[in-house]
Amino acid sequence: MFWHIYKYRVKSLLKTKMSVFWAFIYPILLGTLFFVTFGSSINKNSIETIDVAIVKEAESEKNDSFVEMMEKVEFEDGKRIFNILNLDLKSAEKQLEDESIVGIVRLGDEITLEMGKTGLGASILKEFTDEYTRRFELIEDAATIDYTRIQDVIEVNENRKEYVEEVSLGGEKIDTEAQYFYALIGMACLFGSFIGMVLGKDIQAVNSPIGARKTVSGTKRLTLMLGDLAAAVSIHFVGLLLVVVYLKYILKIPVFSQPLPCVAVVFLGCVMGVELGQFASCVAKGSEGMTIAISLAISLGSSALSGLMSPDLKRLMDRVAPIVSRLNPSSAIADCFYSLSIYSDYTRFAKSLTILAVEAVVLVVLSFFAVRRNKYVSV
Amino acid sequence: MEVVRVDNLVKRYKELVALDHLSISVNKGEVFGLLGPNGSGKSTLMNCILSLLKYSKGEIKVFGQEMKPDSYDLKRKIGVVLQNVAVFDELTVRENIDYFCGLYVTDKNLRKQYVDEAIKFVGLEDFTKFYPKKLSGGLLRRLNIACGIAHKPELIFMDEPTVAVDPQSRNNILEGIKELNRQGATIIYTSHYMEEVEQICTRIAIIDKGKTIAVGTNDELKALTPTSEKIRIEILDFDESKLPEIKELPHVTSATYEENHLLVSCKGGTHNLIRVLDFLKNNNVNFGRVYSELPTLNDVFLEITGKELRD
Known part of the structure; x- marks a missing residue:
């Protein structure tokens, strides 16, 4: 019975223009729009080697060691982070003015830095120098204090160096603009609510003639719901x-730097999105306008609060209403992605994923109880 | 054997009483008609029996058991043809029938056989790969029926299945309903078309304002009217002084002359028309077209409620 319902719901949804648009076309359109707006700068920032001018004003072991380290550091893909140009100050300043280099490192008694425009390259150079x-x-x-402890200090700093290289110098990983795309994926997941609305409409007698026919059929409501839900989630x-x-x-x-965990996030996001629409439809009982209003309010509202319109809004929510921010499904989806690709924090990832899973299950249960053994005042 | 029993059913929509202590009983093998004007409570009654609607008071039993939203064993014996067409626009004719049949029948081979039979039954063999939007109104109604009866239910509810259907499709549908009944299904059929109900129902409940005002067979209901035959004769220039003599004829209950037509009502008896025509010939009255009408359910409704069924 389950597979029978599943099979025909898949067929039906694939031929429904609305579900195809929201599931496939809209996220691609929006993603393209985002890419046109700032996507190219992401790619540039994330993969290009940074041109830096070195102006040697004094010879010292510290300065030599600095240049040696600059020549060694690499991105994860093996590409060198810095391309060093040994120049005199005048030539270096001219190139900085022309924006053909990101910054000038002056190696005197102190290491000083001069930079032009801000950007990812400048941030990396500054972080490295500091x-x-x-x-x-x-x-x-x-x-100076205790030369016998130098080895300990070096070991601590070796670890610190690894930390800095993996997290801060990871190029793509600290790209703030990538947050828009994570929020976009979160929103696309929640737009599954438009498919969920179709399911909700078709399971209640008060919502549609098909709902009435299914309600009087000999199949249990839970089977009908789960068959439809599984089909919609598959498509989405x-x-x-x-x-x-x-x-x-x-x-x-x-x-999607870590594909498998990211796929898990998208899957749960899809369940959440579809179930959101189904739940709204079950709760609104018959009012299509109300159903659409609830679905839109939740999907767009939570996407906005998760940083789709501005990453600052997410940070603000994290600060002023951390519980709301934590429970916001779109935020949970985006947070899963950040945890994986920015923080490399699997505990945080697991927490966000669990929140998402629990919310999805709660909605399934609530939707079921909203329609289970239902009789209506009018149909 | 009683298949459906409704006792003292009351359904209110706020101040409006949609069903007012209504009781009916439907026996196995019947085509039971629910006849009444629009808004009389027919569909409400059907939806209450199907456990779709809450009701304020009363008791409903189907196959001797209380009907509840989770009475799945009972529901498996029931087929429903709703007034509104309930099919998926994105599935073909065959897929739609297979989908709804599959909500009752899990065995694939049996289901295939049932679907084939349903398609043949409603005459949609040439349209199995069509999508509903490509079907005419009549064919769509037939698909709607096929989706409701493909699983061979013992009890079938049909809520105005012929609304907005062309005469040819209507006849096909009515013949199909009779065939389903011959195959053993008990049918509860609602309509506001008295001709349909007269044509196919073995027993009829006339409903008005949420009450059952009369229940019986076609003949039993018509016996409730004082008129058993109405004779209408076209006469251009009739001497109305002869009306009392016509009223004196055997079995004649009334005689009037209006708009060049003589109207004679009779109760009981046979050969009433011949007797009236003989009277006219004997009195040298020239007449044109002659009509003899038997009473209809509308006359029954008129007799009991004082208004036309079509009002």
């Missing part, structure tokens, strides 16, 4: 995967 200076000073201090999930493939491999947006 980090090197801090470490060098720390080792110097240790040697495949649609989202196509969107992700489009973003990652055609537009070259640096998303």
Whole structure:
């Protein structure tokens, strides 16, 4: 019975223009729009080697070590992070003015930095320089206080160096604009509510003649609901995967760096989105306008609060209403992605994923109880 | 054997009483008609029996058991043809029938056989791959019926299945209903078309304002009217002084002359028309067209409620 319902619901949804539009076309259109707006800068920022001018004003071991380290550091894909140009100050300043280099490192008694426009390259250069200076000073201090502990300090700094390389220098990983695409995927997941609305409409006698026919049939409501839900989630999930493939491999947006956990997030996001629409339809009982209003309010509202319109809004929500922000399904989806690709924090990822799963299950249960053994005042 | 029993059913929509202590009983093998004007409560009664609607008071039993929203064992024996066409626009004729049949029948081979039979039954063999939007109104109604009866239910509810259907399709549908009944199904049929109800129903309940005002067979209901035959004769220039003599004829209950027509009502007896025509010939009255009408359910409704069924 379940598979019978599943099979025909898949057929029906694939021929429903609304579900095809929301599941496949709309996220691709929006993703393309985002890409046209700022996507190209993401790619540029994330993969290009940074041109830096070195102006040697004094010879020292510290300065030599700094240049040596700059030449060694690489992105994860093996590409060098810095392309060093040894120039005199005048030539370097001219190139900085022309924006052909990101910054000038002056190696005198101190290491000083001059930078032009802000951007990802400038941030990386500044972070690298600051980090090197801090470490060098720390080792110097240790040697002054107790030279026998120098080895310990070096070991601590070795670990610190790894941390800095993996998280801060990971190019694509700290790209703030990529947040828009994570929020977009979150929103696309929640737009499954438009497919869910169709399911909700077709399961209640008060909503449609098909709902009436199914209600008087000999099949249990739970079977009807789950068969429909599974079909809708399948369609929406495949649609989202196509969107992700489009973003990652055609537009070259640096998303989905860890495919399997990301697929799990998208799957649960799809369940959440579809179930949201089904729940709204079950609760609104007969009012199509109310159903659409509830679905839109939740999907668009939660997407906005998760940073779709501005990443600052998400940070603000995290600060002023952390519980709302935590329970916001779109935020939970986006947070799963951040946890994986920015923080590499699997505990946080698991928490967000669990929140998403629990919310989805709660909605399924609530929807079922909203229609179970229902009799209506009028049909 | 009683298949459906409704006792003292009351259904209110706020101040409006849609069903007012209504009681009916439907026996196995009947085509039971629910006849009444629009808004009389026929569909409401059907939806209450099907456990779609809440009701304020009363008791409903189907196959001897209380009908509840989760009475799935009972529901499997029931087929429903709703007034509104309930099919998926995105599925073909065959897929629609298979989908709804599959909500009752899990065995694939049996289901295939049932679907084939349903398609043949409603005469949609040439349209199995058509989508509903490509079907005419009549064919769509036939598909709606096929979706409701494909699983071979013992009890079938049909709520105005011929609304907005062309005469040819209507006749096909009515013949199909009779055939279903011959195959053993008990049918509850609602309509506001008295001709349909007269044609196919073995027993009829006339409903008005949520009450059952009369129940019986076609003949039993018509016996409730004082008129058993109405004779209408076209006469251009009739001497109305002869009306009392006509009223004196055997079995004549009334005689009037209006708009060049002599109207004679009779109660009981045979050969009433011949007797009236003989009277006219004997009195040298020239007449044109002659009509003899038997009483209809509308006359019954008029007799009991004082208004036309079509009002």
